[in-house]
Every structure is written in structure tokens, then in C-alpha cells.
Amino acid sequence: MSQRDEGLVSSDQTLVTTIGLEVHVELKTNTKMFCGCPVGFGGEPNSRVCPVCLGHPGTLPTMNEKAVEYTTKIAMALGCDIAPRSLFHRKNYFYPDMPKNYQISQYDLPVGERGSLEVEVDGEFFTVGITRAHLEEDTGKSIHVGGGGRIHDADYSLEDFNRAGTPLVEIVSEPDITSPAIARAYATELRAILEYLGVSDVRMEEGSMRVDANISVAPPGERGRKVEIKNMNSLRSVYRALEYEERRQREVLRAGGTITQSTRHWDEKAAKTQELRTKEEAFDYRYFPEPDLVPLEPAVEWLRQLREDQPELPIERAKRYERELGLTPYDAGVLRSTKALGDLFEQALAAAKKADAKQVSNWVTNDLMGLLAAVPEGTKNPPLTGSNLAELVDMVVEGALSKSQGQQVLQKMIETGRSPRQIAEESGIKQVSDEEALEAAIDAALAANPDVAERLRSGDNKPFGFLMGEVMKATKGQGNPKVVSGLIRKKLS
Amino acid sequence: MTELWERTAADLASLIASKEVSAAEVAESCIARTNEVEGEVLSYLTLTPEAARAKAAEVDAAVASGEPLGPLAGVPMALKDIICTAGIRSTAASKILDTYVPPYSATVAQRLYDAGGVLLGKANLDEFAMGSSTENSAYQVTHNPWDLSKVPGGSSGGSAAAVAAGQAPFSIGTDTGGSIRQPAALCGVVGLKPTYGLVPRYGLIAFASSLDQAGPLTRDVRDAALVLQVIAGLDPKDSTSLPSPVPDYLAALEKGIEALKVGVVKEISGEGVDPAVQTRFREAVQILEKLGAQVGEVSLPTFGYGIDIYYLIAPAEASSNLARFDGVRYGLRVDGADVEQMNRATRAAGFGAEVKRRIMLGTYSLSSGYYDAYYLKAQKARTLIARDFARAYEEFDLLVSPSAPTTAFGIGEITDPLTMYLSDICTVPSSLAGAAAISVPAGLSSDDGLPVGIQFMARPLDETTMLSAAYAFEQELGPLPKPPLWSQS
Numbered sequence: 001m002s003q004r005d006e007g008l009v010s011s012d013q014t015l016v017t018t019i020g021l022e023v024h025v026e027l028k029t030n031t032k033m034f035c036g037c038p039v040g041f042g043g044e045p046n047s048r049v050c051p052v053c054l055g056h057p058g059t060l061p062t063m064n065e066k067a068v069e070y071t072t073k074i075a076m077a078l079g080c081d082i083a084p085r086s087l088f089h090r091k092n093y094f095y096p097d098m099p100k101n102y103q104i105s106q107y108d109l110p111v112g113e114r115g116s117l118e119v120e121v122d123g124e125f126f127t128v129g130i131t132r133a134h135l136e137e138d139t140g141k142s143i144h145v146g147g148g149g150r151i152h153d154a155d156y157s158l159e160d161f162n163r164a165g166t167p168l169v170e171i172v173s174e175p176d177i178t179s180p181a182i183a184r185a186y187a188t189e190l191r192a193i194l195e196y197l198g199v200s201d202v203r204m205e206e207g208s209m210r211v212d213a214n215i216s217v218a219p220p221g222e223r224g225r226k227v228e229i230k231n232m233n234s235l236r237s238v239y240r241a242l243e244y245e246e247r248r249q250r251e252v253l254r255a256g257g258t259i260t261q262s263t264r265h266w267d268e269k270a271a272k273t274q275e276l277r278t279k280e281e282a283f284d285y286r287y288f289p290e291p292d293l294v295p296l297e298p299a300v301e302w303l304r305q306l307r308e309d310q311p312e313l314p315i316e317r318a319k320r321y322e323r324e325l326g327l328t329p330y331d332a333g334v335l336r337s338t339k340a341l342g343d344l345f346e347q348a349l350a351a352a353k354k355a356d357a358k359q360v361s362n363w364v365t366n367d368l369m370g371l372l373a374a375v376p377e378g379t380k381n382p383p384l385t386g387s388n389l390a391e392l393v394d395m396v397v398e399g400a401l402s403k404s405q406g407q408q409v410l411q412k413m414i415e416t417g418r419s420p421r422q423i424a425e426e427s428g429i430k431q432v433s434d435e436e437a438l439e440a441a442i443d444a445a446l447a448a449n450p451d452v453a454e455r456l457r458s459g460d461n462k463p464f465g466f467l468m469g470e471v472m473k474a475t476k477g478q479g480n481p482k483v484v485s486g487l488i489r490k491k492l493s
Numbered sequence: 494m495t496e497l498w499e500r501t502a503a504d505l506a507s508l509i510a511s512k513e514v515s516a517a518e519v520a521e522s523c524i525a526r527t528n529e530v531e532g533e534v535l536s537y538l539t540l541t542p543e544a545a546r547a548k549a550a551e552v553d554a555a556v557a558s559g560e561p562l563g564p565l566a567g568v569p570m571a572l573k574d575i576i577c578t579a580g581i582r583s584t585a586a587s588k589i590l591d592t593y594v595p596p597y598s599a600t601v602a603q604r605l606y607d608a609g610g611v612l613l614g615k616a617n618l619d620e621f622a623m624g625s626s627t628e629n630s631a632y633q634v635t636h637n638p639w640d641l642s643k644v645p646g647g648s649s650g651g652s653a654a655a656v657a658a659g660q661a662p663f664s665i666g667t668d669t670g671g672s673i674r675q676p677a678a679l680c681g682v683v684g685l686k687p688t689y690g691l692v693p694r695y696g697l698i699a700f701a702s703s704l705d706q707a708g709p710l711t712r713d714v715r716d717a718a719l720v721l722q723v724i725a726g727l728d729p730k731d732s733t734s735l736p737s738p739v740p741d742y743l744a745a746l747e748k749g750i751e752a753l754k755v756g757v758v759k760e761i762s763g764e765g766v767d768p769a770v771q772t773r774f775r776e777a778v779q780i781l782e783k784l785g786a787q788v789g790e791v792s793l794p795t796f797g798y799g800i801d802i803y804y805l806i807a808p809a810e811a812s813s814n815l816a817r818f819d820g821v822r823y824g825l826r827v828d829g830a831d832v833e834q835m836n837r838a839t840r841a842a843g844f845g846a847e848v849k850r851r852i853m854l855g856t857y858s859l860s861s862g863y864y865d866a867y868y869l870k871a872q873k874a875r876t877l878i879a880r881d882f883a884r885a886y887e888e889f890d891l892l893v894s895p896s897a898p899t900t901a902f903g904i905g906e907i908t909d910p911l912t913m914y915l916s917d918i919c920t921v922p923s924s925l926a927g928a929a930a931i932s933v934p935a936g937l938s939s940d941d942g943l944p945v946g947i948q949f950m951a952r953p954l955d956e957t958t959m960l961s962a963a964y965a966f967e968q969e970l971g972p973l974p975k976p977p978l979w980s981q982s
Contacts (some may be wrong), residue, residue, distance in 0.1 A: 006589065049561035051597050055817045057698040058577040058599060060731050090813050092859070096832050101816035152831045178753065288868060291702035291810055293732050 005404030010045045015253060017246050018224060019177035023190055025169045026138060026208040027070045032165035033137045034061030034104065039167075041206050045160035053165035060292050067135060067167035068111070068296060070199040072306055074169055075112025075133040077193050077313055085297050086111050086134075093283060096151075097140035097159050105170075107287045110134030111296070117173075117193075118315060119185040123329070128186050130176030140164035169200075170296070175214065180242035187211050187238050192314040195380065196339045203235050212239050214458070217249035221380045225259040229273055231266045241266035245273050253370045317342050323351075325357040338379045347386020348393065355393040363393050367407055370416050384413050392420040396459040399480060400424075402431050433480040437489060438471070439478065442487055445470040457490050464488070497522035499979075502568045502662040502716040504684060506609075509556065509567035515611055516552035516567030520545045520611055525567040527613060527660040530978060533641055535633045536655035538574045539582050540614040545569065548611045554955045555609075562722055566609030571655040571664035574615035575622055575695040576707065577603050581612070583696045586630040589818045589825045589843025599696020600728045601665060601707045608723040613661050618652030620845045622672055622700045624648050625916035626907065629847045634904055637680060638978040639943050641716045643901035646676030646916075647789050652710050653680035658978055663711045663720055667697055669704045670803050671897075671920025677710050678896035678946025681934045681973050683963070684710045685717045686920075688953045689927035690723075690735035693728030699808035699814040702733075704924050712962040717741035721956065735899035737954060745957035750784045750965040754927065755960065756791030756889035766898045769940035774895045777947040779937040781893070781967050786962070793881040798874055799922035800914055805858045805871035806925075811848075812855030815904065818843060850910065875925045882926040886952045891962055894919050896932035896946030923950045934973050 035052035052059040076083055089107035115130035140163055146155025171190065177183045185399055191202045191209060202209040211232050216224030229245055232238045244266075249259050264273040312320075314336045321332035335345045342366065349360050356409075368389070372378030392413065396406040401424060412423045424430060432438060445467060446453045452463045471484050497505065497519050497656050508514045524542045531537060540699055553568040572578060575585045577595035584590045598606070606612070619629035627635045627650025635650045637643040638658035645654040650667025653676035656664050668675040668686035677684025685708045699705060709720035719742075726739045757778055762771070782788050820826035820839030827842045828836035844852070858867035898918055905915045923930045932946040947966070951959035 051595070054822055055596070056577075057583070057585070057593070057596075057817070058595070058696040059693050060733075062732055064728060077571065092813050092814065092816060094819065094833070094836055096819070096821045096836075099817065099822065101819055102813050152833070154831070156831055284861045286856065286861070286864075287815070288809060288813070288859055288864070291733070292699075299872065 014219055015217050015250055016220050016277045017178055017215065017217050018175045019183050019213055019242060020175035020238065021173045021177065021183060022184060022212045023173075023187065024210040024212075025074070025171065025194055025202065027067050027167040027199055028068065028201050028208075029064055029066045029167055031064060033064050033067050033111070033135075037165065040162070041201075041208070043162055045070075045158070046162065049161045049164070053099065054161055055101075059102060061290075063293060063296075068298075069306065070167070070197070071111045071135040071169050072298065072303070073135065073197050073199060073310065074171070074194065075115065076132045076307060076310060077110065077197055078115035078133060078171070079132055080112030080115035080130060082112055082298065082303060083109055085109065085295050087295050088293045089287045090290050092286040094343055095139065095142075096157060097141065097142040099161060099164055101371060102134060104290055104293070105136035106134035108236055109295075113123045114227075117186060117189055119182060119189045120333075121179075121181050121185045126176075126182050126185075128176045128182070131172040131174050133169060133171045136168050136170060137167040138163050138168045164405050164462050180239050181410060183213060183242050184235055184239040187235055189314070191235070192337060196311055196314055198339075199313075207447055213238070213242055215249070217246060217253060227261070228258060228263040229266055230263060230276065233268065237266060237268055238267075240271065243274060244271065247323070248273065273418070285347040311339070314339075316346070323363075327357065327361055331361045331365050334369060335361060340382055343381050344382050344384070344386050344389065348389040351387040351390035353390075354397040355390065359397060360390070360393050363389065363406075363410075367410055367411055371411060375414065383417055388413055388419050395420055395424070399433055399482075400431055401429065402481060403474060405429050405431060405477070430478055431480045432475055433477045433483045435483065438475065438479055438484055439491075441471050441474040442467075442484070442491060446476060447489075453492070456488075494652050495525070498526040498659050498662075500658055500662060501712050502560070502565065502570075503719050505568050505662060506565055506719075509552065510562050512556060516549035516556070516611065517546065519567055520549035520613075523613055523661060527655075530638075530658050530660065533636060533659045533939070533978070534638055534654050534660070535635050535659060536616055536651045536660055537571065538584060538586060538617050538630075538632055540652070541581060541612050542779060542876060545611050545613050548606075551700070552609055552611070554830045560867060561577055562777065563607060564719060565605065565767065566743050567611060568609065569611045569613045569661050569665070571613055571616045571652055571661040572602060573618050573649050573652045573664070573666045573707075575618055575667055575698045575700075576615075576665060577698065578612065581615065583615065583675055583698070584632075585622070586618045586632055587818075587843065587848070588631045588837070589844070590698075590823075591825060593824045594975055595694035595696075595936040597696065599707075600693040601724050602696060603664070604724050605720075610723075616649070616655055616664055616666075616674075619648035619650070620665055621698065621811070622648040622669055622705075623811070623847050623851055624673055624732075625671070625913050626902070626904075627651060627676070628904065629845060631845050637943075638976040640658065640683060640901065640941075641978075642903055643902050643943065644679070645798040646679035646897070646901065648672040648676075649684075649710065650676045651682065653677050653682055656680070656682045656710050656712060657976055663709055663716050665707055665720075666723070667700075667922065668920075669701050669706075669807060670924045671917040672709060673708050674920045674930060674946070674948060675897045675916060677932040678934075678944065678948075679901040680942030681946075681976065682710050682712055683714055683717045683931065683933050683967075684708065684946075685721060685931040685956075686924070686929065687721060687956060688735070688929040689777050690733050691929070691956070693726075693731040693734045695728055695730040701810040701811075703810060703815060704807060705982060714931075714960060714967045715743070715746060717931065718746055718960050719965075735954070742956060742960055745961050746964040748957070748961035750781060750786045750962045753786045753891060753962060754889045755786045755788045755962070756885055756892045757788060758796060758892050758894045759790050760794075760796035761894045765915070765918060766895055767900070768940040770897070770945050772893050773936045773938060773945040774947060777894075777966065777970070778893065779844060780966060781962070784965050784969055789889070791885045791892060793878075793885055793922065795874065795878045795881045796922045798924060799878065800918055801852065802871045802874045802925060803917070803921045804854065804914060805867050806875060808855030809858045809868050810855065812852045812859065815844075815848065815852055834953045847910065876940045878922055879926040882923070882950075888958070890951075890955075890958055892923075892950040894948050894950070896948040899945035900938045900941055901944060919948060923948075926953075928953050929956045929959055930945050931959055931963050933967055935970065937973065
């Protein structure tokens with residue numbers, strides 16, 4: 001199933017895929033949504049709890065203002081209408097990791113509604129509508145031990161309420177997405193926006209960003225039966241799961257079968273979705289307005305200030321790089337993929353004395369990206385400063401370092417956080433451009449390899465590389481290759 | 494000689510502050526009195542004599558060292574057992590919380606402790622405050638100190654009986670649809686339900702969040718003002734608590750009633766109210782007139798829908814509030830094959846019949862397909878009631894009615910829940926309107942010799958006008974005779 005049958009899917013014009021995404025994002029506020037407990041990941045179970053987030057009798061929620069601010073920022077960045085009055089509701093259902101057996105959430109009056117997000121797939125732009133962005137509280141975590149490992153067949157269940165009450169924003173898209181690739185682009189873009197806003201860690205592997213999808217396949221103009229996909233723990237699995245499910249539904253329909261409205265679980269290892277439950281019995285959450293909270297009515301001035309303070313969004317940044325710096329869409333796309341990377345690029349560009357935008361950009365997109373891939377959270381928190389990066393690129397542009405020396409130094413910069421000049425000096429990495437010294441090395445190499453000299457003189461260019469290598473070896477790799485090759489050519493002409 | 498346990502909270506506070514008596518003596522007097530009559534009255538679910546003695550000693554040390562004293566320094570009190578008290582079992586009179594010891598104290602409890610209050614114990618109530626007779630307690634039936642064969646009313650029956658029986662000079666109850674005022678009336682004490690939002694709800698085990706309010710039960714109006722002063726005011730832990738400044742309630746007492754416009758609620762002065770209660774009520778109104786109030790009749794057309802609206806809204810909120818009692822984190826747990834079975838078994842064993850009935854009612858009125866017809870419609874009707882009240886307050890400063898349609902009824906006498914619900918017809922409408930109300934003794938019924946209460950209802954946050962009228966009335970009426978149990982010592 002890992003090989004996509006491109007021809008089959010794309011030629012099948014009789015079926016249309018419809019996807020909507022529901023993204024849950026944990027906000028990185030200092031404290032939980034309705035109490036003073038710190039927000040965090042992991043830790044000793046039940047170490048970040050208090051009577052309020054444990055749902056003790058008599059306790060009451062009090063609103064975390066920062067969570068409201070972050071939600072409003074998200075809704076604004078997604079172009080939503082911000083509700084002049086929004087309301088919290090109770091969503092009632094029993095689950096052991098939900099302390100009150102109701103979740104404080106929003107229902108008919110969310111913080112933001114009617115937004116949109118522009119995404120790009122292979123140079124083509126798509127607009128995905130945002131239905132709503134609302135604020136709610138997260139649940140705790142259940143660990144079902146023994147038996148079948150699920151709530152109804154486990155020997156016993158353990159509950160960790162550290163996460164209970166963490167502010168959570170739910171962002172619901174319109175069913176505007178027509179392919180798994182657009183879905184992935186949407187989730188990627190959304191993650192970038194949230195990272196730019198600084199409102200969430202957006203770590204899918206830790207669950208601080210969780211993506212669920214609804215997908216249906218049907219002939220044009222008809223409504224398919226929605227299948228909900230859960231447990232997609234990376235952007236890659238969003239794509240793979242939807243691609244699998246799209247294909248599965250097409251095959252079922254083509255074979256004359258029908259799709260069952262259901263919830264399916266993406267199994268990353270088996271690379272397939274598996275039915276979790278069918279939605280024959282609809283849940284009745286008995287929503288009603290939360291009587292323990294008052295409506296949110298944001299002040300006009302507060303909203304104006306938030307709008308004013310909104311940072312440049314990733315797509316705007318990319319467009320600016322293309323327009324003002326003449327970068328290619330690909331380079332601009334890489335540079336804006338995280339806020340920190342774009343910021344690093346801009347700081348380096350501002351500090352560079354010799355290097356231009358294209359040169360700095362190339363160092364980031366070609367060399368740095370490869371190195372950062374090995375660093376955890378590398379692109380979100382690159383371990384080097386813009387001025388050090390600028391110094392490095394300048395040194396290469398000036399010829400003080402060769403390109404490969406520059407790469408060596410960059411590697412050390414990431415390991416140590418020190419400046420390129422310091423690293424070069426201490427490790428004796430420098431480029432020798434002094435013609436006299438280099439000529440001596442060339443002469444010695446020619447003398448040691450008379451046949452090579454002969455062949456080169458007779459017009460056979462093949463051993464040129466070998467000779468270069470010998471000279472570089474003799475100069476401990478520090479010879480300026482441009483100067484060396486120029487000198488060899490001059491000598492043999 | 495007057496015993497210390499017979500004195501009011503204000504008297505005791507001043508006796509202690511002036512070193513005429515010690516807090517320890519006061520505590521011992523109340524503890525002894527409690528022990529003496531508790532076997533007959535059964536006001537308390539938990540007694541805390543050791544904590545009371547320790548607190549009294551603290552107060553005496555403060556008096557000795559000349560430290561500034563709180564307004565209730567050394568004054569004993571009972572708290573309804575639906576109010577969380579750190580380290581002291583708080584059951585809401587339910588088996589499901591039989592072993593529950595809260596890790597924190599309710600704001601109301603904390604404010605009283607900080608003011609120097611000495612906790613004697615936790616008072617009995619109808620389970621989760623659901624009831625009007627205290628017969629729904631999972632533990633015991635409290636007896637009315639005026640006639641031990643009668644109920645004390647409810648749900649704050651233990652709080653009212655403790656004050657009436659001389660066990661505590663004051664207590665705190667909670668009122669959702671009348672649970673302070675109705676037992677106050679039936680036990681011949683003063684019971685004040687503050688404006689919704691005036692007294693913080695943090696730490697009150699929730700029944701119906703949009704209605705619950707804690708308030709004092711006392712032997713006179715002055716004590717009600719004194720205690721309200723301590724417990725009222727903004728609490729950052731309660732989003733629905735009101736930010737308005739707290740007026741000086743004690744100072745307001747002397748304002749009198751002259752020239753106040755008082756409206757007699759037409760809908761609740763005749764039919765549905767016992768003739769003997771009506772008689773006392775009419776006499777009470779005459780006293781108000783005599784005091785210079787301008788009395789007129791006022792009609793609140795929606796008043797009669799109060800009970801219907803209340804029994805859609807309150808159980809709906811309760812069905813959600815009580816969902817947390819699931820055996821997972823605290824309280825009772827009855828094992829089951831899996832988590833869901835454990836939840837079911839725990840709730841089946843832990844909740845009493847009336848609580849289950851209201852959870853069912855509330856779940857139903859919130860259910861998809863019924864929400865609009867029941868819960869939402871009830872909320873709209875609630876707005877209409879509030880509007881009726883607002884209209885009445887355009888013309889009148891205060892509204893009055895009997896506090897309850899009958900005097901105390903016999904234990905076991907009312908078995909039909911709907912009949913029981915009607916005990917609150919006088920008090921429910923002002924709860925729905927969120928307004929302040931107080932029940933003050935208006936004499937004894939000529940029928941059965943049991944107390945009758947008059948209810949004063951004020952504009953939201955106008956407790957001062959209400960207290961001044963209630964005080965003037967009380968002064969004019971003079972003290973009630975004491976319950977028979979009183980002289981038994």
C-alpha cells in the first residue's frame with residue numbers, strides 16, 4: 001500500500017474526495033485554563049493537579065486570560081470574525097480521565113468563526129475555509145493496563161490528570177480539502193502559523209497538536225458518508241492515512257459497496273486505517289451554557305491592540321522574501337517554515353558585511369537545514385546566532401574559508417555555539433591564498449609525479465583532479481582551490 | 494440567668510472582645526448545649542468540639558495579647574455540610590461523599606474562620622440540598638425544636654434547627670430555591686438569601702450553579718447583618734461573584750421602614766397558603782403599615798410558574814454538577830467489571846432516591862430534542878420572572894409574602910415529591926430572579942403553635958433596604974416565645 005497508484009487515482013474522475021480537518025492545539029500558557037496549575041508535558045503522574053483541575057466538589061473554574069488572548073490571536077491570524085460575545089458550554093459525557101465528567105468547551109458562540117487559510121501545493125494555491133476556532137479544556141490521560149488494553153477489557157486503568165485543564169483550541173476547517181496533499185499542506189501551514197504566533201509548542205508527537213480528519217468519497221454532486229480518522233501523529237501520517245483511506249473508499253465504491261459512517265484509527269506500522277466504531281448511536285452531549293462562567297466580551301481596544309501586535313505570518317514572510325530579496329519560492333518556503341529560521345536568516349542578512357541575500361539564503365537552505373535535521377527541535381530553536389552565521393558566510397565570500405571549510409566550521413558552530421572566527425583560529429582552519437606558498441606545493445607535487453605533469457602538458461586533462469588533490473593534501477586542505485587551479489593552469493600552459 | 498448559648502452572635506462577640514467572658518467559656522457552653530439536645534434534634538452530621546476548643550483558645554490568646562479581633566471572634570457556628578471545610582469531612586448528606594475530607598475550605602468558611610468564627614460542626618441537610626424537609630439526608634432526619642415530631646424544613650434543616658435549639662448562635666445554610674428561608678420560617682429563626690453573586694460560591698458543593706447562594710441563619714436580624722458583612726464580597730475564585738462594594742449592613746439597620754413602598758405579592762397571599770399562615774402574614778403587613786410603610790398590592794403574573802421553571806433548570810444543572818461523583822477520584826467507590834460498571838454501581842449505591850430523580854429530570858430536560866422545549870424555554874420563562882420582579886420594583890422598594898405556605902409539617906407526612914416541591918412556592922420565584930430575600934419570624938400559628946415567617950424580597954444588591962425593614966419589623970413585633978426545647982436544660 002505504500003506505493004501510490006497515481007494513474008489510477010488521478011484518472012478516476014468519477015469520484016470526488018472531500019476532507020475536513022479538526023485540529024486541536026494545546027496552548028503554551030504558564031497555567032491551566034481554569035486553575036493555577038502549571039502547564040507542561042510528561043512529569044510524575046498527578047504532580048500538576050489541584051482541587052479545581054481534579055474536579056473536587058465545590059470548586060469553580062476561573063478563566064485564564066492568556067488562553068483567551070492566544071485563542072483570539074489564532075482566530076485573527078486565520079481571518080476569523082471575532083465574536084463580540086462568546087460563551088462557554090458544558091459538554092457532558094462520562095470518561096474517567098475527565099474530572100468533572102463534562103468538558104468546558106464552546107458551542108454555538110465560539111471565539112472565532114468564518115476564517116480561511118491559503119495553502120500551496122506544487123505551486124498551486126488553495127483556499128481552505130475555517131469554520132470556527134474555539135477554546136476548551138483538555139482531559140487527563142488514561143492508561144489501561146492488562147487485558148485487551150482498552151477501557152472495557154483492561155484489568156485496571158490508571159489516570160494521570162497532569163494534562164487535565166490544559167487550554168486547548170479546536171480549529172475546524174470547512175470540507176474544502178480535495179486531496180491528501182492539500183490536507184497535509186493545510187496542517188503544515190496551520191502548524192507554521194501557530195508556531196509564528198508563539199501560542200503553542202505544536203509538537204504532534206507529544207500531542208500538543210492533534211489532527212483528526214473527516215474524509216468521504218463520492219461521485220461529483222453527491223454526498224459521501226463521512227469517515228473520521230484518528231491517531232495521525234505526524235504530518236506525514238496525515239498524508240499517508242488520508243491517502244490510504246481515499247483509496248480504500250474508492251475501491252469499496254468501485255466494487256459496488258457502500259461506505260459505513262464510522263471512526264477509524266490510523267495504524268502507522270500496519271499503514272492502514274482500522275474501524276474503531278460505527279456512528280450508529282449518536283452521542284448526546286447535552287450541551288448547555290456553563291453557569292460557572294460569564295460570557296467573554298472582548299473590549300474593542302484590546303482587540304485593536306491584538307490586531308496591531310500580530311506578527312508577520314509565514315505566507316506573508318515568504319512573499320516578502322520573493323518580492324524584496326529576489327529569492328526563489330523554494331528558498332523562501334524553506335526560510336519561512338519556522339519563525340526562528342526566518343528570524344535567523346534576517347538577523348544574519350542584517351549583520352552580513354559582504355554576503356548578499358542569495359548567499360545567506362543558500363547557506364541556510366542547503367547547509368544549515370541538513371545539520372539542523374540532526375538537532376532536536378533544530379529548526380524551531382537553531383543553536384546559533386544570526387551574527388555568527390553572517391560572519392561565517394562573509395568569511396567564505398571573502399575567501400578566508402573555502403566552502404567545505406565553511407561547512408566544517410558550521411558543524412562546529414552548531415555543536416559548540418561559538419563564533420566561526422574562534423573555531424577557525426583554534427582548529428587552524430584557514431584558506432591559504434598566498435601564491436608563493438601554493439606554488440611551492442604545486443612544484444613539489446609535479447616533481448613527485450612527473451607522468452602527471454607530462455600528461456597534463458600534452459593536453460590530457462584527466463589527472464588534473466588528482467593533482468589538485470595532491471596539492472590540497474600538501475596544504476592540509478587549506479589551499480584556496482580557486483587559486484590552486486589557476487596556478488596549475490598557468491604553470492602548465 | 495441567661496446562659497451563654499442563649500445569646501446572639503453580636504452579644505457574644507462583644508462579651509468576648511470586652512473580656513467579660515472567654516471564647517473558651519462560650520465554646521464550652523455551646524458544646525454542652527449541643528450534647529444536651531443533639532440526641533433529640535439531630536442537627537449535626539459531624540461535630541468538631543476539639544477544633545472548636547482549639548480555635549476558641551486561639552481567640553482567647555488574641556484577646557489576651559490585645560491583637561485586633563475579627564467581628565465574629567470566638568462566636569460559635571454551624572456550617573451546612575455542603576460547605577467544604579479543609580480537613581473536616583463534608584458529605585452533602587450523601588453516602589457518595591461519606592468519606593470525603595476536602596483538601597480546601599470554601600471561601601465562605603475561610604472568611605468566617607478569618608473573622609474569628611468557631612466551628613462547632615457540620616449541619617444536616619437534604620442530600621445535595623435537594624429537598625424541603627431534611628428527610629432526604631442519607632444519614633438522619635433532623636427534628637424541629639418546636640415540635641420534635643415535625644420536620645425543620647429544608648434543605649438547610651440542620652442549620653435552622655441548630656440555631657433554634659440553642660446549639661449554635663448562628664449557622665450558614667445554602668439556598669437554591671428557598672433552602673435557607675423555608676427552614677428558617679419553619680424553625681422560627683431569621684434566614685437570609687443574598688443576591689446571587691454577593692456571597693462567593695467557591696467551596697459550596699454545587700446543586701444548581703445559577704441559583705445556589707450561601708447565607709446566614711440567625712436568631713435576629715442584627716446577627717444576619719453581622720454575618721452577611723463577613724461573608725459578602727468579590728472572590729476571584731468565583732467568576733460569578735459580583736465586584737460591587739459591600740455596604741455597611743449593620744449601619745443600615747437603623748434606617749427604618751418609614752416611607753418605604755412595600756408590595757404584597759398578590760399571587761402568593763391567598764390560595765395555596767394555609768389560612769393560619771395567612772392570618773399571621775396579614776398581621777405582619779399591618780405592622781409594616783403601622784411603622785409607616787406604604788403598602789400596596791402587586792401582581793407578578795409569572796410568580797405561579799416559579800416551581801415549574803425551577804424544576805427544569807435546577808435539576809438540569811444538578812445532572813451535570815453531580816456527574817463528577819463517579820468513584821474515580823474521591824468518595825465512594827463500588828467495584829464493577831470495568832470503569833463504566835464501576836461508575837454505575839457507585840452512583841446507584843451512593844445517591845438517594847430524590848437525587849436520582851432530579852438527575853433523571855435534568856438529563857431529560859437537557860437531552861437533544863427536548864432542550865428547546867424544556868431547558869431553553871424554562872430559561873426564557875426565568876427571564877420573564879426576573880422582568881416581572883423588575884417591573885414590581887419600579888413601583889415598590891420591597892415585596893413581601895409568607896416565607897412558606899405552611900408551618901412545619903410532620904416527619905413522614907409528605908411522601909409525594911410534587912407536594913413537597915410546593916413547599917417552596919413562596920421562595921423559588923425570587924431565587925430565579927436572583928434577588929435578595931429574607932425570612933423573619935412573624936409569630937406563631939394559631940392552629941398548631943408553630944412559627945410562621947414573613948419574607949421580604951429586595952432588588953438585587955439592595956440587602957440594606959431589606960435588612961432595615963426586617964429589623965424594624967422585628968423590633969416592633971417583639972421576640973417570639975422560645976421553643977419548648979429551649980427551657981429544657
